[in-house]
Amino acid sequence: MSTIIDLLGTQAGYYLDHVCKTIDKKLIHIPEPNMIDKAWVDSDRNIRTLESLQALYGHGRLANTGYVSILPVDQGIEHSAGASFAPNPLYFDPGNIVKLAIEGGCNAVASTFGVLGAVARKYAHKIPFIVKLNHNELLTYPNSYDQVMFGTVKEAWNMGAVAVGATIYFGSEQSRRQIVEVSQAFEYAHELGMATVLWCYLRNSSFKKDGIDYHAAADLTGQANHIGVTIKADIVKQKLPSNNGGFKAIGFGKTDGRMYTELVSDHPIDLCRYQVANGYMGRVGLINSGGESHGTSDLHDAVVTAVVNKRAGGMGLICGRKAFQKTMKDGVSLLNTIQDVYLDPSITVA
Incomplete structure (x- = not known):
């Protein structure tokens, strides 16, 4: 705990002592060791899918806590391989990506068909694979922000993956097509017994x-989460909220004043709890993204995100660039420090 407090510095009390007075924690499904029985056993997920979810929950340093730590490396397509791996060319090699996830004590590794397929026979039985089905490739000029399917659910199943992942760019011109594509893919993944991450x-x-960016506003991201769980994502990945009031500022959608006065405050933990609530009150776990690497502040930033996510009622962190854009040793240390937040019983749900 002392290391976490040291990393939080003067902000320790702000994050660790906050009491949520918006959505009461008694209303949410807080992650715990028996999450399958608590959140999923009454659902329509088949037995094989429940086994796959248990494989995710039951691996790594956070095994059987209800929390997850996932290493995602699809940035070679999403942000260009050169830009992503220049800080550490080691990770051009798929074997080192999976090795980092294993040595870092992660529950799973999420990456592309190519990366995971290149080492599937060696590693698919050693750490759960999450195969990312679609990507926004960066080589089209001018850049077009769209998610395109790069492979099939059956391919992911054949390489031994326990889950498939996909992105939807909610609010984009292509979002309705992506919703249809991903919902159909998720249905087939569940039929084959795989979990789904959106x-x-x-x-x-x-x-x-x-001059204000609302792409991470609590009200907009919360609604994106709610659509995501509607198409049967078993886990949703979302950016940590940075502000609120996107619907009102942009002037669209439908709102209720209580969304901004009773269900949230301006505290980061309360903003994140609103995201959790939109995932069926935490039945579908919320994992927040670690974000890009900023160098020396990465460890502090990652711990803040983990503390906010855990105290809000989230399920964990999915951290990529902050880990793989460092040496293997430093990447492992960062991942372990994030996991320590979820292993620390003194850091409670607010």
């Missing part, structure tokens, strides 16, 4: 208004 991201130039 990156519920927003993408629309109009979501920036008067």
